Amino acid sequence: MMWSFKLSVGLSLLLSLRALAESKNAINVFKRADALTSETVERNVGFTHPRKLVKRASPYLTDATQKFVVNGSAIPDVDFDVGESYAGLLPISSAPDESRQLFFWFFPSANPEASDEVTIWFNGGPGCSSLSGFLNENGPFQWQPGTFRPVENPYTWVNLTNMVWVEQPVGVGYTQGTPNITDEIQLSQEFAGFYKQFATTFGLENRKVYLTGESYAGFYVPYIADEFIKQDDDVYFNLAGVAINDPILGDSTLAQQVAVVPYVDYWANVFSLNASFTAAIHERADQCNYTSYYNTYLTFPPPPAPFPVLPDPFQSEEATCDVFDTVYLAAQAVNPCFNIYHILDTCPFLFNQLGIVNQGDYEPPGAQVYFNRTDVQAAINAPVGTNWMQCTNKNVFGGATNNQSLSDRSLGPASDGTLTRVIEATNNTIIGAGNLDFLLPTNGTLMALQNITWNGQQGFQKYPATEFYTPYHPEYNKGALAGAGYLGLWGSERGLTFYQVQLAGHELPEYAPGAAYRVVELLLGRIKSFGDASDFTTQMGNFTGTSPIYEV
DSSP, rough: HHHHHHHHHHHHHHHHHHHHHHHHHHHHHHHHHHHHHHHHHHHHTTTTOOOOOOOOOTTTTTTGGGGEEEETOTTTTEEEEEEOOEEEEEESHHHHHHEEEEEEEEEEOOGGGGTTTEEEEEEEETTBOTHIIIIIIISSEEETTTTOOOEEEEEEEGGTTTTEEEETTTTTTTOSOOOOOOOOOHHHHHHHHHHHHHHHHHTTTEEEEEEEEEEEEHHHHHHHHHHHHTTTTTTOOOOEEEEEEEEESSHHHIIIHHHHHHHHTTHHHHOOHHHHHHHHHHHHHHHHTTTHHHHHOOSOOSSSSSSOOOOOOSSSSTOTTTHHHHHHHHHHOOOOOTTTTTOOSSSSSSOOOOOOSSSTTTTTTTTTGGSOOOOOOOOOOOOTTOOOOHHHHHHTSGGGGTTTTTTOOOTTTTSSSHHHHHHHHHHHHHEHHHTTOSSSHHHHHHHHHHHEETTTSOOOOOOEEEEEEEEOOOSSSSSOOOOOEEEEEHHHHHHHEEETTTOSSSSSHHHHHHHHHHHHHHHTSSSSSSTOOOOOOOOSSEEESOSSOOOO
């Protein structure tokens, strides 16, 4: 009996000790995470914002530009000085009765290497404001979805170059006048007219001009670049290069329908769709010739000659071959907060200070859109009282009558020779994609490039598979962090560079700001390739935990 009691006590003691040990091990899981976080923070102790704004005479401040001055220390909810900038409206022509005006926000760079250049950013839509890229992606301050307040952006492109964010075409954001265009040719002519007014106003003649953007800017950027080339005027339109991420370049059937099932296969663990549904979409892709098309034409080098044009699935009443929307609806059923722009998102929805983009997007009751606030509008010289929308409900290609049945009549720039002309004129064209973008899967974009001929050959001859390096760097602002190391793949042939970033979504500079910063460095000629293992060109010294990303 005593032996049994001792055994019982012993077992109880062992179980207690085991429970204690397991409890300590469990706690250590969290302590270990804290330790790793502390180790990261420790490397950056004493590292504060290196940007010391020095008030100095500016070549851009003149009698003509005084009315555009923005007080960098008086932007609502931004508790730091964002530096010298100018914002407002300028007309699209020099005609005395011109009523159409585009809105811009111009940030001169303190980088001495930027003295002979201007870089312009466009968002897409069509009909979406470039201020969305400014606030969420590459501006000097950021207010990203779900965050408390704006933060300084260490990866703003202003560190590298003179940046202009332009709302266009007429009908978008704060722009003024009645939209009257129906195609990209008209859009590019109107923008060229605006840019000439802008360059004259700010004394930016004889500068190299770089055009950048994302999404539907896959149409805007090549067409505007082509218009600059046609102008044959280096005083105002000296095009030096273009960079576009996550673009639509041509046929939407090829870009979305053909690429969607392989995309779902690649990210199967994220989509978590059941086996019967997956089998059904594979069968549908086979029946619609998407599978054979993908396997035939996403090859390196591609089959010579233009690819056959697939039928538009929406030409049939049943839209049987609309596999893309079938997948999208299924993804939303599994994950009600599925984000078409960044597939790793789950519930809850995060409020964006820019407001909604698509019908059905969530906007909390009582939420206020940042650029729709009158105090913000007054601070940036925008028309006070404007009902600013991130993406306008006007049809910007509806002509003067706002005909809702019309759409952009231009072919994709990869389909009509426009993109080819831009590549061959600049030999400095960069196109990239975030692999978490469902709206425009990476391989749909790459397939569009395989269908064009530039500088004597069609498509890439080898798959772009070199590792994309983003420098290691210190961080001083936990509100704006960027990954480092090998973040994707790239390749370059005959003046065109293609890259992909694995953990970026549609708005690539938002999700991978360090990689996007590297793209701009390449565009501007500051580095030779994405394989360059050197520091950021604006990073001082080696990475020791106290090296600033930039200093002015």
